[in-house]
Amino acid sequence: MYILVTAILGGLILLLFYVKTSQKLLYWKERNFPYAEITVFELYRKMSIFVFRLKSMDAVVKDMYDSGAGMKYFGQIGLHKNEIVLRDPDMVYNVMIKDFTYFMDRPFPVDEKTDPLSGHLFALKGDRWRALRYKLAPTFTTGKLRTMSKQLFESADSIVEYVSHKHEPLEVKQLVYSYTLDIIASVAFGMKVDAHKYLDGERSQFVDMSLRFFQMTKWRFFKFIMITLFKDFSKAVGLTLTEDDVKAFFFDLVRDIIQHRKETGRKSNDFLQLMMNMKEEDEKYGAKMSEMKKEMVNLEEEDKELFENLDTSKKGTQHFEFTDANLAANTFIFISGGSETTATALTFALYELSNNPAVQQKLQDEIDSTLIDQELDFATVSSMAYLNQVVLEVLRKHPPIALMNRHCVQDYKIPGTGHVIRKDDEIVIPVSSIQNDPEFFPDPEVFNPDRFVDPDSIRKGTYFPFGLGPRFCIAQRFAILSIKVLLVNLLMALNVKMSSKTKTPIKFQTELFTKSFDGGLWVEFEARN
Numbered sequence: 132m133y134i135l136v137t138a139i140l141g142g143l144i145l146l147l148f149y150v151k152t153s154q155k156l157l158y159w160k161e162r163n164f165p166y167a168e169i170t171v172f173e174l175y176r177k178m179s180i181f182v183f184r185l186k187s188m189d190a191v192v193k194d195m196y197d198s199g200a201g202m203k204y205f206g207q208i209g210l211h212k213n214e215i216v217l218r219d220p221d222m223v224y225n226v227m228i229k230d231f232t233y234f235m236d237r238p239f240p241v242d243e244k245t246d247p248l249s250g251h252l253f254a255l256k257g258d259r260w261r262a263l264r265y266k267l268a269p270t271f272t273t274g275k276l277r278t279m280s281k282q283l284f285e286s287a288d289s290i291v292e293y294v295s296h297k298h299e300p301l302e303v304k305q306l307v308y309s310y311t312l313d314i315i316a317s318v319a320f321g322m323k324v325d326a327h328k329y330l331d332g333e334r335s336q337f338v339d340m341s342l343r344f345f346q347m348t349k350w351r352f353f354k355f356i357m358i359t360l361f362k363d364f365s366k367a368v369g370l371t372l373t374e375d376d377v378k379a380f381f382f383d384l385v386r387d388i389i390q391h392r393k394e395t396g397r398k399s400n401d402f403l404q405l406m407m408n409m410k411e412e413d414e415k416y417g418a419k420m421s422e423m424k425k426e427m428v429n430l431e432e433e434d435k436e437l438f439e440n441l442d443t444s445k446k447g448t449q450h451f452e453f454t455d456a457n458l459a460a461n462t463f464i465f466i467s468g469g470s471e472t473t474a475t476a477l478t479f480a481l482y483e484l485s486n487n488p489a490v491q492q493k494l495q496d497e498i499d500s501t502l503i504d505q506e507l508d509f510a511t512v513s514s515m516a517y518l519n520q521v522v523l524e525v526l527r528k529h530p531p532i533a534l535m536n537r538h539c540v541q542d543y544k545i546p547g548t549g550h551v552i553r554k555d556d557e558i559v560i561p562v563s564s565i566q567n568d569p570e571f572f573p574d575p576e577v578f579n580p581d582r583f584v585d586p587d588s589i590r591k592g593t594y595f596p597f598g599l600g601p602r603f604c605i606a607q608r609f610a611i612l613s614i615k616v617l618l619v620n621l622l623m624a625l626n627v628k629m630s631s632k633t634k635t636p637i638k639f640q641t642e643l644f645t646k647s648f649d650g651g652l653w654v655e656f657e658a659r660n
């Protein structure tokens with residue numbers, strides 16, 4: 132009897148779920164919006180793959196992209212909210228650039244009061260984002276990059292020195308991570324980390340805390356799902372992705388550095404100092420954007436793009452007052468946003484170079500011939516054309532961020548159609564799939580830097596590893612330069628080849644949001660003759 136009642140109740144609950152989900156599936160049809168057909172079981176299967184992390188992020192994104200084959204954009208039933216997925220390059224261009232004002236936000240929570248670390252450039256919304264972006268736009272001008280490049284060369288030297296003494300297979304992600312942590316800590320707040328020492332077991336609290344930010348443990352993933360599914364509840368109980376001690380560490384660190392600089396009057400040449408100077412100027416002159424415009428007068432020609440499309444003429448967009456809390460938040464986003472992404476790009480660069488010896492040789496030839504009569508510096512690295520093609524192709528085939536998001540802030544009628552994207556709709560832009568679609572890049576699985584002989588010939592809206600429009604990656608030039616500097620330093624001295632320690636067939640980890648080799652990528656470096 133007991134078993135029968137339980138079975139009937141269980142059956143009724145399942146039926147209820149089925150009916151509820153079937154109704155949910157009608158959402159896009161009722162809205163008269165193109166959508167990907169899916170059955171209830173298919174939807175549950177898809178959601179389980181994501182929640183239980185059964186496939187890598189790239190594979191999940193590819194499945195999503197393929198489910199809308201033949202459509203320019205389509206609605207799908209999301210985990211917590213229904214989403215619109217873009218497939219068509221013109222739509223991508225419209226949403227990210229042309230009609231940006233409709234889609235200027237990202238759908239990530241910001242609550243500067245309860246979680247001050249959330250008040251950073253990546254998450255801020257609307258006019259508050261615009262005002263901060265305008266202020267931070269000069270962070271990576273050509274002049275500043277030239278100065279920063281000295282630190283990049285120094286850190287790259289340490290890595291080459293380390294590698295040259297190791298006659299054993301090395302795991303690439305860990306190796307290059309030590310470089311990216313080094314350079315970003317230095318550029319962000321002038322800190323010398325020497326992170327490569329942690330490769331040999333020496334521990335540093337900074338390295339540990341930075342790594343913890345990315346490790347997707349089971350507990351962190353559970354929190355991610357909770358925050359995604361139950362935003363308000365998570366907020367009410369104070370559930371945040373980053374642990375309190377990690378937050379406290381970075382806050383205290385930035386606060387101590389600020390304090391030390393104020394007390395000693397010492398100034399450094401880093402991002403934190405740039406913000407501290409602005410804060411001081413704001414206190415003197417008021418936080419008006421007009422003050423910033425003074426800086427623009429001295430910009431080099433190519434730097435003008437850093438300010439492109441940042442319309443700050445509207446009332447209310449002109450103020451961003453820095454506090455110690457948002458100085459910390461924005462320093463933190465540099466470390467978190469910058470180290471993992473750049474390390475992922477470098478890992479895949481070394482993967483492709485090991486697998487494509489002809490490309491490696493051609494790149495070494497370019498490096499050798501450039502350095503015959505020129506010094507290795509910012510200008511020479513920037514002048515290497517084939518190096519540029521290699522880096523662009525790595526970022527095409529393996530963009531470190533597989534998808535981008537936008538939040539619609541006012542109803543948008545898609546030109547030439549009767550379809551409307553409504554205020555509060557969420558948009559998903561699957562960059563990894565678009566950049567690997569054979570329609571836009573024939574034989575996408577082939578690593579071919581020649582695709583970028585003339586980067587201007589690439590169709591708009593098909594290539595954007597750093598995003599597009601006013602919200603593109605603020606550090607794009609710095610990231611590209613960092614990748615180039617390490618590659619040149621390694622390849623001028625060493626050859627790289629795949630080690631048999633790398634697990635084959637290659638599989639990618641399912642735990643992380645960025646693309647990562649399951650079991651690591653192991654390579655051997657040998658001195659060039």
Ligand code: HEM
Pocket residue numbers: 252253254264315464465466468469470472473476530531532535536596597598599600601602603604605606607609610611
């Ligand atoms: C290869 C390395 C990198 C890649 C592939 C990358 C990619 C991206 C992408 C795709 C976005 C979103 C763009 C959009 O939504 O249109 C972004 C935004 C951002 N990135 Fe990067 N990034 C890299 C390195 C860095 C570094 C080194 C830093 C900091 C030092 C950084 C800081 C940021 C910030 C602050 C934003 C938010 C910009 C805004 O919303 O105004 N990134 N990045």
